Amino acid sequence: MNVVQKYGGTSLETIEKIQAVAKHIADNKKPGEDIVIVASAMGKTTDQLISLAKQITEDVPKRELDALLATGEQQTVALLAIALQELGIDAVSMTGFQSGFVTTDFHTKARIKEINTERVEQLIEEGKVPVVAGFQGMSENGDITTLGRGGSDLTAVAIAAHLGWDCEIYTDVDSLHTTDPRVYPEAKQLHRITYEEMMEMSSLGAEILETRSVELAKKYNVKLFLGRTLENDKSRGTYIMSNNNLLVEDMPVTGISFQDDCTIFNIKGVKNDGKTVADLFNLLGELNINVDMISQQITGKNECSVSFSCTISQGNELSSAIQTNSVLSGLAIEKQDGLAMISLVGVGMATHSGVASKVFSILATEQIPYYQITTSEISISVTVDLEKKVKAVIALCEAFGL
């Protein structure tokens, strides 16, 4: 079956590993089956390039950073194509630009505007295997851009969506678990999960697959498979697919994810005219800051308080931006660091009452204080003190049978 396969940087960090991946691809490619390979930069290349640039300045201009970083993936795909050709596979390396990724010019966090897969499709028709550099594209005025965190996954999913193929994401972990096994070693493997659950898990801290990739897969109904590089036994990986393909089992919580570097902003005494809050979220949008756990409460006549969470580094970026903003600089802003956000996710949750009350009573029994709470159709998130995180995760996993 035609498929887009994506290999992560740790699976390609040496020439030996690149050759092993090439051999695995060659061994498993069936005659008449078409594949597209997407690759990340070898091992720590991206970090090394960033550190070179930071030797010059802490504040690296983002357009140039993108031009620098894009070389990492370009090197990997050239080397992987060489290794594949050596094994008789007619592979052709392609940069983001060559594979038709047109993006916004928001450097280091560009968004895909359109994909012209004409050249990729032509190569496939000629029986060739395109080996596409993940993570990168080109803006409409011809500048090299990168897609930000998880960008290579996004590249793979976008191509799969365009071609109407499945997409396999290979990394150095076996599969998804109900929660991070480093925190709860008894965590169970998840063999199937819905897009929605995966999105919640990702956006709530599970570092395996970024939300945007899952979002795109859901939108175009791309069947995703997560597995360990070089592992042939698919039963050891995780399929991510639409609800329709899954039996929703009698299990309210599918998994628990968490995020350590969590900052909570509390903004009090905001004028309840709609405009101030809009300005604030405009600013967040301009800075491309992803916030979670947004809540707003009316605290008086024409006055409200707004709170939300984000990562510590984005929180710092936001703090400095607020200071130079004419509208927002006057507000009373409290920032609380040292928190972890724990999220319980499950499509069954909506049909099961009592999940929230069970969560709160477990935390109370364990004497773990909790702060902000937010919920969605399929998730409940709470913040706790970072040092209580492990205790809370273990207690919740045990209680929900994960």
Add this chain to the structure above:
Amino acid sequence: MNVVQKYGGTSLETIEKIQAVAKHIADNKKPGEDIVIVASAMGKTTDQLISLAKQITEDVPKRELDALLATGEQQTVALLAIALQELGIDAVSMTGFQSGFVTTDFHTKARIKEINTERVEQLIEEGKVPVVAGFQGMSENGDITTLGRGGSDLTAVAIAAHLGWDCEIYTDVDSLHTTDPRVYPEAKQLHRITYEEMMEMSSLGAEILETRSVELAKKYNVKLFLGRTLENDKSRGTYIMSNNNLLVEDMPVTGISFQDDCTIFNIKGVKNDGKTVADLFNLLGELNINVDMISQQITGKNECSVSFSCTISQGNELSSAIQTNSVLSGLAIEKQDGLAMISLVGVGMATHSGVASKVFSILATEQIPYYQITTSEISISVTVDLEKKVKAVIALCEAFGL
């Protein structure tokens, strides 16, 4: 004055050196003066990338090698642009493609077909400093190509030609000398040299500047300057310009260059029908092999012998290609290695009789046997045994006052 400045890889091999070059550019840029910077890959990057690819296969597919190697220059220009911006220069890095270099698809030795400097010129108009990746371009079907040896110089000269600017090539040597000072330490500095002399010197072994760059400079009358990176005293460099700008002094020989890895091919009993020789040189053209010292002699009725020289590695490439060629495989081909070619160059030579006889009598006095001889308007070349090379160069330099 507006100028294209090109910096070689050894001048940019560390972040410190990149910063030093950036500072030198910033310190010397006068208000209202426009510059374009062209850069090579940092230090040994190209060699390191080649050795990565060779870990996979000795016979690296050339399209992929180009995609791999082009990342070297892309990294340098991004880092140099970052360093320049840090010093307040509004620099913008550009790949070969972005700067409009359209080439043939002869990978690893592509030739420039056209240059669309639109974007470069637009940046200059906006007061910016384009920092262009040397050595690379893109073929018409969108593949990344590299321009072969001396490709970054060619990039710089081509941009200068297009803009009608001068071109400065900065490396880790001061200037040209009458001959290689490592062989003849008393060799004098050359402050001015004509394009023609430089072309002869380059094609005959002086490794400072490739013939194609000088050829292009001559064609578009681009004034070239060769100098040491970070050196401000221009009197220590060498200007390369047209004959018209130079006083041809009363000096028949301007310089002596030489080439160590010299192979001579002797092909005897070639049918003198024109076709066999044409086939041979077609093959040389297909392999992109540069030959020197071509000579043909009629050796009998309808029979001739052909000889020419090339480098040892190209000679080996040629030997294997001849074996698989249906027309040429039957010929009696002798190959002689272990030779050096010594060339005396000077625009004054054509107007001075007796240079050749003086050369031969010096070699005879010194008891240095010599083999093939070829001459052009402004040069005389002889091959000698490699171990006699130094003795011959010193004797000739002393005799011609170099």
